[in-house]
Amino acid sequence: MIKYIIVDDEPLAHELIEEFCSMLPHMELKKNCYNAMEAMQFLNSSKVDLMFLDLNMPKLKGFDFLKTLSKPPKVIVTTAYKEFALEGYELNVSDYLVKPFSFERFVKAVNKATEDFSTLTHTTDPTEVLTESFRFFVKGDKKYHQVNADDLLYIEAFGNYTKLFLSGEMLISHEKISFYENLLPSTKFLRVHKSFIVPLEKIKLIEGNRIFINEFEIPIGQTYKSVVSRLYNP
Incomplete structure (x- = not known):
């Protein structure tokens, strides 16, 4: 699991980040901090992998707080002030999100910040990682559907939306196909067309310019x- 905290004085910002993280696999919230002093106290006794950090907070500003940390976690800045981006990169932040930001942009930031993490370092039983299913949530029809990636047959672009074909059902997602290309593990899924992504293990055969799945x-x-x-001529 990727353990994270949110440091922001706005409750609505916490709600949005929590909602976005709930739709991603392996994300575990450890603490909601509403000012830098609260976050400092927590980090003195606990370790996390990722911190979502606002800049304009009372008492101690975000970057001033970050400078006090000798071994900070990976940091994604979430702020309404884009003019501080350069200073953020000088402090080695992983990404800089300007509010309001989209879910797709948020996912790219999380992927960038956590690309060096190995899930094995956060679990005590390696066999658990090998058997764990990759799950995520799909927003559609004012509901959130939990999808097990092992059930995906293929994904098809549908204008600004996406169709997810599963065993026995089809879901329409409000995200573009590029979102799923970034979300799904590249070792298990492959984009084979501007409008299609397929799971490698479900490919039955390849003939000419066609892939057959069921x-x-x-x-x-x-x-x-x-x-x-x-795939067949490495």
């Missing part, structure tokens, strides 16, 4: 042919 035929895009060919 009774479905998935086209292979011209620009993706070389990528697909590496």
Whole structure:
């Protein structure tokens, strides 16, 4: 699990970040801090992997607080003030999100901040990691559907939306296909067309410019042919 804290004096900011993180796998909230002093006290006794940090807070500003930490966690800045971005990168923050930010932009920031983390370092039983399913939430029809990635047959772009085809059902997501390309593990899923992503283990056969998964035929895009060919001709 990736353990994180939120440091922001605005309750609505906490709600949004928590909502976004709840839709991602392996994210565990450890503490809601509403000022830098509260966060400092928590970090003195506890360790986390990631911190979402606001800049404009009472008593001690975000970057001033960050400078006090000798071994800070990975930091994603969440602020309404884009003019401080340069200073943030000088302090080695992982990413700088300007409010309001989209879910897709948020996911890119989290992926960037956590790309060096190994799930094995956060679990005591390595076999648990190997058998754990990759799960995420899909927002659609004013509901959040939990999806097990092992159940995905393929993903298809649908304008500014996306269709997720699972065993026995289809969900329409409000996210673009690029969001799922970033979210899903690249070792298990492959984009084979500008409009299609497939799970590698579900491929039954490849013939010409088509991939067969169960009774479905998935086209292979011209620009993706070389990528697909590496599956059978590495």
